[in-house]
Amino acid sequence: MLELEEEPEELEEEPELEELEPEELELLLDLVLLLVILIKLSLSLSVAIVLTVFLPFVRTTVC
Numbered sequence: 001m002l003e004l005e006e007e008p009e010e011l012e013e014e015p016e017l018e019e020l021e022p023e024e025l026e027l028l029l030d031l032v033l034l035l036v037i038l039i040k041l042s043l044s045l046s047v048a049i050v051l052t053v054f055l056p057f058v059r060t061t062v063c
Contacts, residue, residue: 020028
């Protein structure tokens with residue numbers, strides 16, 4: 001019979017995440033909020049462009 005040699009499991013220590021300072025955490029939250037606002041604005045702009053470009057075309061073909 002073949003015997004499987006057990007290799008000792010090497011436990012790799014994961015580097016601990018540094019705790020964020022309150023100022024850094026506040027800055028990170030501000031950046032996330034800014035990103036969300038920019039995404040919302042770009043979606044609104046996309047909808048506005050689609051409506052201004054395609055709505056007159058749809059109205060002229062339907063009427």
